[in-house]
Amino acid sequence: MSRHWAALMYHATPARHEDADYFAVPALALARQLAWLRDRAIAGRSLEAVLGDGAESPGVAITFDDAQRSNYEVAFPLFAEAGMTATVFVVPAWVGRTGYCTWSQLRELQAGGWSIQSHTQTHPFLSTLDAAAVMHELADSRREIEDNVGAPVMTLALPNGDWPQRRYRHLLEGSGYQYIATSRWHANGDAERRRGVFGRYTVRRDTQPEAFDAMVTDLPGKLSRESLRLATLSLVRRSLGVRRYGAIRRYLVDRRAATSAAGVTPPS
Numbered sequence: 568m569s570r571h572w573a574a575l576m577y578h579a580t581p582a583r584h585e586d587a588d589y590f591a592v593p594a595l596a597l598a599r600q601l602a603w604l605r606d607r608a609i610a611g612r613s614l615e616a617v618l619g620d621g622a623e624s625p626g627v628a629i630t631f632d633d634a635q636r637s638n639y640e641v642a643f644p645l646f647a648e649a650g651m652t653a654t655v656f657v658v659p660a661w662v663g664r665t666g667y668c669t670w671s672q673l674r675e676l677q678a679g680g681w682s683i684q685s686h687t688q689t690h691p692f693l694s695t696l697d698a699a700a701v702m703h704e705l706a707d708s709r710r711e712i713e714d715n716v717g718a719p720v721m722t723l724a725l726p727n728g729d730w731p732q733r734r735y736r737h738l739l740e741g742s743g744y745q746y747i748a749t750s751r752w753h754a755n756g757d758a759e760r761r762r763g764v765f766g767r768y769t770v771r772r773d774t775q776p777e778a779f780d781a782m783v784t785d786l787p788g789k790l791s792r793e794s795l796r797l798a799t800l801s802l803v804r805r806s807l808g809v810r811r812y813g814a815i816r817r818y819l820v821d822r823r824a825a826t827s828a829a830g831v832t833p834p835s
């Protein structure tokens with residue numbers, strides 16, 4: 568019998584709601600989500616912790632992409648209070664920049680039970696790169712994180728959910744990764760564990776409590792609208808190419824953010 572579990576993907580976690588952009592989850596909302604998990608005795612843990620102990624009571628894997636400083640300043644204390652951990656996917660080129668974690672903050676997260684993993688060296692669209700550039704993104708980021716944090720890096724989160732070209736996919740294993748975290752909208756089970764490729768549900772500022780419940784308890788019916796929206800974006804990306812897609816995605820996201828800020832229900 569297969570037991571399914573969800574992996575959640577967060578980005579920034581600012582203290583104040585006013586500072587939350589479209590993909591950010593402010594402190595109050597995050598605290599409520601952790602309380603919801605705790606009330607149901609669902610363990611929120613790093614992806615690597617979930618994968619490390621077989622299929623028994625996996626709970627939910629929690630991940631943060633980009634390693635923004637608010638993850639250290641806001642999320643880390645909330646997780647410690649809830650007795651939970653998470654994975655942070657780091658872009659070494661961004662470490663220490665304004666708004667991003669420093670290496671010493673990442674070491675503190677690691678000492679607190681969090682898992683520090685790779686999100687490539689510079690956060691490119693991997694499908695646009697040749698073999699040497701893909702290798703640099705995969706291997707150098709892994710080495711730099713291991714050197715600075717002192718713990719093994721085994722997971723890569725694909726920036727923008729974008730894979731290297733098919734002929735370069737073998738480089739993923741060649742550069743030492745065991746697991747790939749995608750942005751594909753599905754729960755994980757035995758098949759994902761065998762392939763080492765995992766779907767993740769995006770949690771964002773406007774994620775409603777019912778939608779969060781559905782992600783964690785895996786009720787696909789309630790998720791279909793979001794999954795349809797993501798499938799559309801992915802189709803648009805395939806037909807436009809990633810460069811033009813990036814511009815259009817930013818436009819759509821900003822527009823949706825503006826619409827919902829004005830209290831108008833965005834068209835679905």
Ligand SMILES: [Zn+2]
Pocket residue numbers: 632633686690726727
């Ligand atoms: Zn990212």
